[in-house]
Amino acid sequence: MYDSGKIIAGLVIFIILITFPFWYNHGKASIAPDRVLPKDQKECVEEISYMTSSHMQLLNDWRTSVVRDTNRIYKNKKGKTFSMSLTNTCLDCHSSKADFCDKCHNYLAVVPYCWECHLTEKGNP
Amino acid sequence: MESSRRKFLKIAGLSVLGLGAKPVIESFAQGIEPTYSTDKKALKGKKWAMVIDVDKCKDDCEDCIAACHRGHNVPKIDNVKHEIKWIWHEEFKNAFPAQEYDNLAERLEHKPFMVLCNHCTNPPCVRVCPTKATFKREDGIVLMDFHRCIGCRFCMAACPYGSRSFNWFDPRKYLEVTSPDFPTRSKGVVEKCNFCAERLAIGKIPLCVEACKEEALVFGDLEDPNSPVKKILKERYAIRRKPSLGTGPNIFYVI
Numbered sequence: 001m002y003d004s005g006k007i008i009a010g011l012v013i014f015i016i017l018i019t020f021p022f023w024y025n026h027g028k029a030s031i032a033p034d035r036v037l038p039k040d041q042k043e044c045v046e047e048i049s050y051m052t053s054s055h056m057q058l059l060n061d062w063r064t065s066v067v068r069d070t071n072r073i074y075k076n077k078k079g080k081t082f083s084m085s086l087t088n089t090c091l092d093c094h095s096s097k098a099d100f101c102d103k104c105h106n107y108l109a110v111v112p113y114c115w116e117c118h119l120t121e122k123g124n125p
Numbered sequence: 126m127e128s129s130r131r132k133f134l135k136i137a138g139l140s141v142l143g144l145g146a147k148p149v150i151e152s153f154a155q156g157i158e159p160t161y162s163t164d165k166k167a168l169k170g171k172k173w174a175m176v177i178d179v180d181k182c183k184d185d186c187e188d189c190i191a192a193c194h195r196g197h198n199v200p201k202i203d204n205v206k207h208e209i210k211w212i213w214h215e216e217f218k219n220a221f222p223a224q225e226y227d228n229l230a231e232r233l234e235h236k237p238f239m240v241l242c243n244h245c246t247n248p249p250c251v252r253v254c255p256t257k258a259t260f261k262r263e264d265g266i267v268l269m270d271f272h273r274c275i276g277c278r279f280c281m282a283a284c285p286y287g288s289r290s291f292n293w294f295d296p297r298k299y300l301e302v303t304s305p306d307f308p309t310r311s312k313g314v315v316e317k318c319n320f321c322a323e324r325l326a327i328g329k330i331p332l333c334v335e336a337c338k339e340e341a342l343v344f345g346d347l348e349d350p351n352s353p354v355k356k357i358l359k360e361r362y363a364i365r366r367k368p369s370l371g372t373g374p375n376i377f378y379v380i
Contacts, residue, residue, distance in 0.1 A: 046159070067270045070262065071161035072326050079157065087305055116295075116311035117271060119303055 033107045036099035044093075046076055056112075059086065086118045166328030170346030172246075172265040173320055174375040175334070176354045176363065177239055181341035184237055190214075192336030193318070198309040200299030209290040211318040212241040212333055220366055233380060239342065241333075242267060242288040242318035243366060246373030250280035250289065265347075265375060266320045276313040285370050289317045347375065 001007070044051045046058065062084040065071045074082045083089050094100040097120045105112060193199070193212050202208045214237035218225045221238075248267045251259050258273035259280055281289045295312045303309060307323060310316050321331035329335070334344040345352030354377070357363075363377035 063272060065161045067268070067272070068260075069161065070167075070264075070322075070326060071163050073162045073164055075160045075162065077157060077159055084161075087308070113311070117308040119305055119308060 030107070033103035035103055036096065038093040038095070041093045045074070045082055045089075059114075062086075086114060087120070091120065164327050168325045168328055168330070170264045170325075170352075171348035172346060172375065173244065173325075174265070174345065174347045174354050174377065175241075175331075176343045176345075176357045176377045176379060178341045178343070178357070178379045179233070179236065179238065180380075181339045182237075182239060182337075183339060183341075186339070187214075188336045188338065189239060189333035189342060192332045195302075196304050196321075196332045197307045197319075198296070198300055198303050199316075200296040202294075202299050207293045209292065209296065209316060210288075211290075211316070212239060214238065215240045221364065223367065223369060224364065238378065239333075240286065240288075240366070241376065242320070243286055243372065243374030243376045244318075244320055246375065247371060249283040249285070249372060253279040253283040255279065262322075264325075266322055266325075267317075268319055268322055269315070269317065271308075271310055271314050271316070274314045276315060278315060280315055284317075285367050285372065286374075289315050291315050 051058070062074065065074075066084050072084050074084050076082070091097070097115065190212055194201070197211060199209050199211050216235060217229060217233050217238060220240055244265055244267045246265070248259075248261055251261050251267060254260075255277060256273045256275055258270050258275070259267065260270070261267050276291065278291055281291060292310050292312050292314050296309050297303075300309065321329070321333075324331060330344050331342075334342045343353045343357060345354035347355060347358075349355060357379065358377060361379045363379045365374045365377055368374065
């Protein structure tokens with residue numbers, strides 16, 4: 001092989017450069033956010049695991065049901081009923097948007113536009 | 126040897142059956158699926174309408190406007206190009222342009238008529254909406270799904286009553302106090318009167334009707350012979366805004 005020294009050196013440099021982000025950041029993964037859960041409530045609308053993974057689908061279904069089908073009462077699998085309202089039901093328990101919603105959303109860099117219209121605090125915009 | 130093969134096949138068959146039944150049993154074991162329903166108190170109608178008794182309506186009173194706009198977080202913007210209106214005042218010549226004539230009765234000429242979305246039987250705004258953000262409900266209410274509105278303003282061009290307003294700015298900048306019972310809107314969205322769909326759902330009549338001390342505004346179901354609107358319309362002559370356009374407005378003015 002001609003110029004094997006240069007080629008191998010070049011390959012080594014290339015591999016070092018391309019893997020730079022992996023070994024430079026090794027062991028420095030940012031810590032998952034610690035949501036503040038409501039203290040006085042143990043159960044959410046559905047199971048916690050389902051709410052964590054699929055609350056956006058649930059809210060989407062609630063939206064369709066309330067706006068399109070005029071159905072505003074949700075009965076969960078256990079038979080408990082809820083009024084389908086982001087401001088008046090969800091935020092009743094999860095009273096701090098900053099401590100609950102924003103922590104995860106910021107960590108995952110998702111920007112849901114719920115709050116452009118739905119109010120987070122009662123009485124003030 | 127023969128019998129053990131037979132046994133093996135039997136057991137294998139049963140096992141396959143068992144595996145197939147597992148998801149079926151699991152789905153039953155999960156219990157009832159969540160359900161959606163209406164509130165028992167909800168007011169139900171087939172064709173919601175409003176009758177406005179013009180003589181009862183006081184010229185300097187704005188109780189209905191205040192109640193509606195406060196309850197629905199409608200911002201007060203002074204610039205007429207940017208203002209947001211759900212219910213407002215209009216003079217006879219502007220509210221009923223084809224029915225205006227010289228020597229109109231003095232009491233009507235400069236009378237402020239309450240005007241709002243007519244919740245038309247044949248709504249042009251619904252027909253032009255490209256995203257189906259505006260739709261007609263089975264009970265007659267022409268409702269908006271603000272989530273779907275893309276702000277194209279076709280509906281504003283289509284509505285012959287000027288019942289629709291566009292949010293040129295973030296409305297929250299113009300709201301000092303907000304009602305938690307209704308969301309605000311965002312910049313770039315059209316809005317209009319929703320006949321208090323959110324209140325009918327919990328068994329309450331529209332805010333403007335509730336706020337009117339003179340009982341000039343009457344709300345009810347046109348398909349129900351005993352409803353207050355039907356009772357008035359049986360006896361009194363009423364006019365509607367621009368009926369010749371064929372939109373079938375459901376707001377009636379007893380003059």
